[in-house]
Amino acid sequence: MSEANMKKSILRAYAPASIGNVSLGFDLLGAALKPIDGSLLGDEVDIEIAEQFSLVVTGRFADKLPPDPDSNIVTRCYQHFIAVLEQQGHAKSAIPLLKMTLHKHLPIGSGLGSSASSIVAALHGLNQFFAEYFGKIPFTENELLLIMGELEGQISGSVHYDNVAPCFLGGLTLMAEHKEQVALQLPMFENWYWVSCYSGMNVSTAAARNILPKQVSMSNTIQFGRQLAVFIDALYRKDEKLAAAMMLDVIAEPYRKSLLPRFDESRAFAEQHGAIAFGISGSGPTVFAVCDNIENAKIINQWLTYNYIQNDTGFSHICQLDTSGASISHS
Ligand SMILES: Nc1ncnc2c1ncn2[C@@H]1O[C@H](COP(=O)(O)OP(=O)(O)OP(=O)(O)O)[C@@H](O)[C@H]1O
Numbered sequence: 001m002s003e004a005n006m007k008k009s010i011l012r013a014y015a016p017a018s019i020g021n022v023s024l025g026f027d028l029l030g031a032a033l034k035p036i037d038g039s040l041l042g043d044e045v046d047i048e049i050a051e052q053f054s055l056v057v058t059g060r061f062a063d064k065l066p067p068d069p070d071s072n073i074v075t076r077c078y079q080h081f082i083a084v085l086e087q088q089g090h091a092k093s094a095i096p097l098l099k100m101t102l103h104k105h106l107p108i109g110s111g112l113g114s115s116a117s118s119i120v121a122a123l124h125g126l127n128q129f130f131a132e133y134f135g136k137i138p139f140t141e142n143e144l145l146l147i148m149g150e151l152e153g154q155i156s157g158s159v160h161y162d163n164v165a166p167c168f169l170g171g172l173t174l175m176a177e178h179k180e181q182v183a184l185q186l187p188m189f190e191n192w193y194w195v196s197c198y199s200g201m202n203v204s205t206a207a208a209r210n211i212l213p214k215q216v217s218m219s220n221t222i223q224f225g226r227q228l229a230v231f232i233d234a235l236y237r238k239d240e241k242l243a244a245a246m247m248l249d250v251i252a253e254p255y256r257k258s259l260l261p262r263f264d265e266s267r268a269f270a271e272q273h274g275a276i277a278f279g280i281s282g283s284g285p286t287v288f289a290v291c292d293n294i295e296n297a298k299i300i301n302q303w304l305t306y307n308y309i310q311n312d313t314g315f316s317h318i319c320q321l322d323t324s325g326a327s328i329s330h331s
Pocket residue numbers: 064065066071072073074102107108109110111112113114115116118155156163203204205206282283284
């Protein structure tokens with residue numbers, strides 16, 4: 001696109017909410033979400049050329065973020081991205097200044113990968129913007145994922161890719177954490193519905209990591225390894241029953257559920273009403289129930305809406321996996 005045309009247009013990047021861990025894969029599995037009613041469940045970042053850098057934050061959860069733009073992870077994404085462009089040999093004077101607008105749709109500390117959604121929308125948007133501006137994509141998908149993990153690490157206190165990878169790539173992802181292949185996309189059952197309910201409370205990821213023991217017992221280590229291996233095999237063999245039976249969390253849920261009022265009751269209701277799996281999304285408080293038919297999903301969604309949500313900011317959606325991941329549009 002010519003510079004004159006770029007000056008007139010706004011690029012928008014969207015990045016969906018995600019479930020980290022997916023119960024059985026602590027820090028290693030993640031899934032991107034898309035509500036089946038078409039509602040938006042993810043952050044958006046707009047990028048346009050400007051006289052100077054600025055970040056504007058709007059949207060339902062904008063006022064829950066620090067007011068200082070420099071504390072916003074989107075500003076840090078911009079600064080990091082520009083620094084790497086300069087290291088790659090782009091002259092500072094040849095890099096245009098940008099106005100970025102974050103539409104903060106995801107609640108903070110929700111377990112829906114809120115910071116990951118902002119990071120992915122910002123970095124995917126910047127990569128696409130500069131690809132159009134320079135006529136060459138600055139970073140490959142894998143290089144960009146490495147940067148996303150680094151930025152997520154700055155926020156949560158440890159580098160884990162189980163939100164940024166599904167959010168960026170879409171679908172269900174397994175972390176390989178190899179420098180040339182950070183994440184792998186896995187097959188998924190198209191008939192699975194993921195009822196995802198946010199209670200409205202805030203759970204800090206760093207705090208929810210700190211309550212976990214630093215050592216895991218031998219029996220839990222063996223169960224963790226067995227479940228993950230059998231689950232992946234069952235996905236490839238399309239064995240829904242065995243895959244669902246492996247979706248148990250022996251690492252985090254036993255400790256974290258004490259932070260989540262009505263967790264055991266919610267799991268019991270979901271299991272009695274046909275859920276084939278139930279767990280904490282990321283570090284909570286969002287919980288998810290997997291159903292293999294829409295009728296059960298509707299019953300569980302309604303119960304969670306009335307019983308798990310604790311205040312006006314909570315919500316519940318029947319989702320399927322967002323197989324597209326982050327996306328770009330222009331206006
Ligand atoms: N754009 C942003 N989106 C979300 N959090 C941000 C953003 N910019 C800065 N932050 C700060 O980062 C921290 C995010 O904390 P935390 O990792 O617990 O939340 P989260 O990413 O929303 O969690 P979750 O993955 O459970 O949704 C908060 O202190 C928040 O103020």
